[in-house]
Amino acid sequence: MTTDVMVRAEGVRKRFGLVEVLRGIDLVATRGEVMCVLGPSGSGKSTFLRCINHLEKVDAGRLVVDGELVGYEQRGERLYELREAEVARKRAEIGMVFQRFNLFPHMTALGNIVEAPVRVKRMSPKAADKRGRELLDRVGLSGREDTYPRQLSGGQQQRVAIARALAMDPKLMLFDEPTSALDPELVGEVLDVMRDLATSGMTMIVVTHEIGFAREVGDALVFMDDGVVVESGPPKQVLTNPQHDRTKAFLSKVL
Amino acid sequence: MSSDRASDLPVVPVRHPGRWVAAVVLLVLAAMLGHWLAATDGLHWHVVWHYLFDPTIVASARRTLVLTALAMLIGVTLGVVLAVMRLSANPIVSGCAWVYVWFFRGTPVLVQVLFWYNLPAVMHSLSVGVPFGPSWFHTDPKTLITQFGAAMLGLGLNEGAYMAEIVRAGILSVDEGQTEAAQALGMTRMLTMRRVVLPQAMRVVIPPTGNETISMLKTTSIVSVIGYAELTFTAQIIGSRTFQVIPLFIVISIWYLAMTSVLTVGQYYLERYFARGAARALAPTPIQRVRGWVGR
Ligand SMILES: Nc1ncnc2c1ncn2[C@@H]1O[C@H](COP(=O)(O)OP(=O)(O)OP(=O)(O)O)[C@@H](O)[C@H]1O
Ligand SMILES: [Mg+2]
Numbered sequence: 121m122t123t124d125v126m127v128r129a130e131g132v133r134k135r136f137g138l139v140e141v142l143r144g145i146d147l148v149a150t151r152g153e154v155m156c157v158l159g160p161s162g163s164g165k166s167t168f169l170r171c172i173n174h175l176e177k178v179d180a181g182r183l184v185v186d187g188e189l190v191g192y193e194q195r196g197e198r199l200y201e202l203r204e205a206e207v208a209r210k211r212a213e214i215g216m217v218f219q220r221f222n223l224f225p226h227m228t229a230l231g232n233i234v235e236a237p238v239r240v241k242r243m244s245p246k247a248a249d250k251r252g253r254e255l256l257d258r259v260g261l262s263g264r265e266d267t268y269p270r271q272l273s274g275g276q277q278q279r280v281a282i283a284r285a286l287a288m289d290p291k292l293m294l295f296d297e298p299t300s301a302l303d304p305e306l307v308g309e310v311l312d313v314m315r316d317l318a319t320s321g322m323t324m325i326v327v328t329h330e331i332g333f334a335r336e337v338g339d340a341l342v343f344m345d346d347g348v349v350v351e352s353g354p355p356k357q358v359l360t361n362p363q364h365d366r367t368k369a370f371l372s373k374v375l
Numbered sequence: 376m377s378s379d380r381a382s383d384l385p386v387v388p389v390r391h392p393g394r395w396v397a398a399v400v401l402l403v404l405a406a407m408l409g410h411w412l413a414a415t416d417g418l419h420w421h422v423v424w425h426y427l428f429d430p431t432i433v434a435s436a437r438r439t440l441v442l443t444a445l446a447m448l449i450g451v452t453l454g455v456v457l458a459v460m461r462l463s464a465n466p467i468v469s470g471c472a473w474v475y476v477w478f479f480r481g482t483p484v485l486v487q488v489l490f491w492y493n494l495p496a497v498m499h500s501l502s503v504g505v506p507f508g509p510s511w512f513h514t515d516p517k518t519l520i521t522q523f524g525a526a527m528l529g530l531g532l533n534e535g536a537y538m539a540e541i542v543r544a545g546i547l548s549v550d551e552g553q554t555e556a557a558q559a560l561g562m563t564r565m566l567t568m569r570r571v572v573l574p575q576a577m578r579v580v581i582p583p584t585g586n587e588t589i590s591m592l593k594t595t596s597i598v599s600v601i602g603y604a605e606l607t608f609t610a611q612i613i614g615s616r617t618f619q620v621i622p623l624f625i626v627i628s629i630w631y632l633a634m635t636s637v638l639t640v641g642q643y644y645l646e647r648y649f650a651r652g653a654a655r656a657l658a659p660t661p662i663q664r665v666r667g668w669v670g671r
Binding site: 173175204205208209210211212213214215216218220222223224225226235236239240241268281284285288 | 550552553555556557558559560561562564566570574575649651
């Protein structure tokens with residue numbers, strides 16, 4: 121059953137101890153869409169992204185990716201929690217890019233990229249190597265195959281991280297503030313790679329404070345605050361004509 | 376312009392008069408020590424020289440090395456397993472690891488060695504099977520636990536407890552973002568541990584493991600109590616037979632020192648290997664530095 125819905129969230133809730141961080145998230149991201157998520161610090165954006173690939177367990181509600189429940193399997197009237205190997209298999213189909221890159225420092229740039237295809241997908245090292253070089257070229261880093269992450273600039277590291285995620289041929293890419301840890305002059309090179317990726321038809325959910333990117337590249341914009349989706353719609357509409365006071369207050373601060 | 380001028384002027388480096396004073400004082404002290412060593416009759420340097428490469432001593436030095444290597448092999452393997460168990464989400468698994476460390480760290484290693492050595496005496500047979508039921512495998516424990524076996528088991532199992540804590544500290548030192556990135560790529564917990572976390576933990580684990588190895592090399596001397604003919608036991612035997620106790624202790628001290636020195640060099644290169652990617656550039660090794668001077 122393939123629909124054009126990639127991610128569907130219905131009343132997703134998550135709590136850490138006594139604090140409810142997600143208080144009923146509803147949203148739909150369609151295939152090929154670039155959805156940008158905006159919101160103040162602590163509003164639960166990262167937590168929601170992490171729920172999508174099951175790095176966090178959802179407490180209540182339904183979260184469906186590409187027609188399959190995240191972390192559970194429905195058989196009859198019951199939900200069965202998935203085994204670790206099953207969860208891992210599903211995560212392998214979703215790419216994630218982190219604010220702090222999280223490259224493996226003991227592996228070279230190419231080593232970082234081929235690791236998962238070889239170990240998880242059992243791709244032959246030779247094929248993975250070839251693909252890895254292509255991806256490095258695609259993010260503008262050919263010639264840096266044997267460089268260790270610490271010897272790369274922040275922008276270069278983040279581009280390697282994007283290539284690493286792409287090496288698994290994901291159907292969905294999650295970005296958690298991919299440019300927030302970068303010096304201003306390095307932000308552009310990462311956004312260019314992401315823009316390129318959007319053009320190629322990748323489904324992307326991007327948590328970002330780059331309003332310009334959201335306006336230009338985004339197909340949908342979601343504004344989150346205090347664990348709920350306050351407002352969503354086409355970026356230009358939400359940015360120029362916000363309906364809610366909280367959205368207006370937030371935008372007046374960042375614009 | 377003034378900066379150009381400055382670079383033309385002769386440079387006078389900072390003087391270190393304190394270093395010269397310290398060097399002279401140390402030289403005098405070293406000369407005194409040398410004189411005492413050479414002039415004291417009881418040390419019998421010709422005896423030291425005679426026994427330094429005595430075949431019995433060399434053979435026992437080899438036993439010390441083999442025992443150290445095997446005990447450390449058991450210790451490190453067990454340490455990694457116990458550390459991973461300690462961090463397991465399963466409370467029974469982590470509890471077992473905790474109890475192991477608690478027990479083996481809480482009792483003297485000398486007692487543990489004696490325990491393993493004397494165990495066969497109180498056990499009539501060793502069998503593997505259903506408790507109180509039929510047994511599939513049956514043997515006399517005296518054939519299983521020799522002096523060497525008891526020494527290796529006692530030292531290795533004890534070392535495992537210490538290594539477990541060292542490896543655990545190493546694992547905890549690895550940033551959580553590393554695990555998350557690996558899991559987001561679809562790697563399972565075991566694969567993440569093996570490929571991502573443990574290699575990075577190594578950098579923190581190796582220096583204390585080097586210390587443990589050096590310490591183990593010397594700790595093997597305690598198995599002389601069960602009569603295993605490693606260096607110390609052999610020196611005691613020869614010493615009491617020839618009434619040359621002190622010279623023989625000097626002989627084995629030289630051997631211990633030589634072996635720990637070799638281990639220190641090995642540790643240096645191992646640390647460098649696992650530091651790759653951690654620093655922007657590695658400092659040259661002493662040998663590379665010497666080559667650099669010579670090549671200039
Ligand atoms: N593992 C955790 N344990 C306890 N509390 C957590 C945990 N992870 C997140 N939180 C809390 O949940 C809330 C939402 O966190 P989250 O990281 O999702 O916010 P965010 O919108 O991504 O913020 P930012 O823009 O600063 O990244 C915060 O108050 C945070 O302290
Ligand atoms: Mg966040």
